[in-house]
Amino acid sequence: MSAEALKCKECAATYPLDAHYVCERCFGPLEVAYTKPELDAAELKRRIQGGPLNLWRYADFLPVERPQSALPAGMTPLVRADRLAERLGLGEVWVKNETTNPTHSFKDRVVSVALRRSVELGFETVACASTGNLANSVAAHAAAAGLPAYVFIPANLEEEKILATGAYGAKVVAVRGNYDDVNRLCMEVSAERPWAFVNVNVRPYYAEGSKTLAFEIAEQLGWELPSRIVAPIASGSLFTKLARGFEEFTDAGLLSGELPVMNGAQAQGCSPVAEAFAENRNFCRPVKPDTIAKSLAIGNPADGPYAADLARRTGGAVDAVTDDEIRAGIRLLAETTGIFTETAGGVTTAVLAKLAARGDIDPSERVVICITGDGLKTIDTVRGTFAVHEIEPTVEAFEAGLETELRAAV
Numbered sequence: 001m002s003a004e005a006l007k008c009k010e011c012a013a014t015y016p017l018d019a020h021y022v023c024e025r026c027f028g029p030l031e032v033a034y035t036k037p038e039l040d041a042a043e044l045k046r047r048i049q050g051g052p053l054n055l056w057r058y059a060d061f062l063p064v065e066r067p068q069s070a071l072p073a074g075m076t077p078l079v080r081a082d083r084l085a086e087r088l089g090l091g092e093v094w095v096k097n098e099t100t101n102p103t104h105s106f107k108d109r110v111v112s113v114a115l116r117r118s119v120e121l122g123f124e125t126v127a128c129a130s131t132g133n134l135a136n137s138v139a140a141h142a143a144a145a146g147l148p149a150y151v152f153i154p155a156n157l158e159e160e161k162i163l164a165t166g167a168y169g170a171k172v173v174a175v176r177g178n179y180d181d182v183n184r185l186c187m188e189v190s191a192e193r194p195w196a197f198v199n200v201n202v203r204p205y206y207a208e209g210s211k212t213l214a215f216e217i218a219e220q221l222g223w224e225l226p227s228r229i230v231a232p233i234a235s236g237s238l239f240t241k242l243a244r245g246f247e248e249f250t251d252a253g254l255l256s257g258e259l260p261v262m263n264g265a266q267a268q269g270c271s272p273v274a275e276a277f278a279e280n281r282n283f284c285r286p287v288k289p290d291t292i293a294k295s296l297a298i299g300n301p302a303d304g305p306y307a308a309d310l311a312r313r314t315g316g317a318v319d320a321v322t323d324d325e326i327r328a329g330i331r332l333l334a335e336t337t338g339i340f341t342e343t344a345g346g347v348t349t350a351v352l353a354k355l356a357a358r359g360d361i362d363p364s365e366r367v368v369i370c371i372t373g374d375g376l377k378t379i380d381t382v383r384g385t386f387a388v389h390e391i392e393p394t395v396e397a398f399e400a401g402l403e404t405e406l407r408a409a410v
């Protein structure tokens with residue numbers, strides 16, 4: 001298959017494959033439409049397996065002409081998490097560990113595709129509106145490609161994310177406002193300047209990058225579908241494109257069976273999609289975010305209604321968890337898998353725990369949770385959640401310390 005046009009998700013009007021993101025007729029969002037696969041499943045599988053060990057192995061399903069990047073992303077580990085499953089009373093749980101991407105979040109996937117397409121469209125400067133991880137990723141991939149980058153972020157972002165972005169040489173623009181203010185500003189700037197804003201004017205290409213997460217999960221499970229996915233929702237793009245990835249592989253004959261049950265995860269301090277799901281609405285009421293899960297703090301999510309609909313269609317749900325549950329989720333994942341995640345992964349793990357406690361998950365299910373970012377980026381959230389034992393440098397002090405620790409533990 002190959003990319004054929006940009007198509008309106010609402011009215012199906014089509015446009016050429018350039019830098020457009022809204023339908024001129026109905027203002028609906030545009031996405032990439034493809035021709036039917038020309039190759040049979042065996043040939044497609046052979047091409048994938050013979051491809052590079054990064055997301056470009058799925059180039060037949062991506063909207064670029066020359067698949068390449070100077071900072072390859074993807075092919076992250078899918079690890080079986082038996083200790084986590086046991087702790088929650090579940091059968092089979094797998095963790096898709098996206099922290100191993102070049103800038104430690106799943107955003108390297110979407111940026112790879114958006115940046116490549118932007119270069120093909122002739123853009124010479126890249127930019128983005130970011131809740132943090134995207135800024136990091138755009139800055140790094142632009143540096144590797146030798147392109148100037150402007151990243152727009154809310155001024156109150158975690159310092160770790162700001163520092164790690166500036167280090168790549170990107171121009172960091174800290175906007176006094178929340179993400180939704182940043183996004184609106186970027187829409188206005190993108191109308192004025194010939195820049196590729198990866199999640200604004202080239203958003204249809206950006207969004208396609210998320211499908212590769214689903215492609216990898218299926219390939220790593222031995223070309224099988226999981227029964228359930230738990231994934232975080234900010235704008236809802238990742239969540240909806242995961243399902244699209246499974247559908248495209250199924251349509252191409254690479255997989256068979258039903259879509260997985262799709263469970264979305266949000267923070268209670270910013271849960272417009274969970275609210276729309278709970279109230280059975282087909283629109284999201286914008287909220288003012290107030291949560292430690294800053295990477296998910298989008299109060300007016302562009303793909304929110306599609307995400308809520310997907311959860312309904314697949315028999316899933318969209319749940320929200322408190323900041324305390326998020327901290328507990330981070331610790332639970334770290335203690336049972338050795339994977340230290342940022343707050344977004346805490347949200348996802350906490351929602352898994354909630355589904356397990358509610359009895360929503362059958363022990364026979366194969367569940368995959370998507371851990372989308374690294375704990376070192378939100379290190380402050382674990383401060384004070386454990387004790388550090390300071391002692392004098394003597395064996396006696398150590399033995400005495402052990403005793404108190406043992407006493408404290410009983």
Ligand SMILES: *Cc1c(COP(=O)(O)O)cnc(C)c1O
Nearest residue numbers: 133234235236237238344372373
């Ligand atoms: C961006 C992001 C997401 C999901 O974002 P969507 O806008 O819903 O695609 C999830 N986790 C992390 C860590 C992110 O940075």
Ligand SMILES: [Zn+2]
Nearest residue numbers: 008011023026
């Ligand atoms: Zn339209």
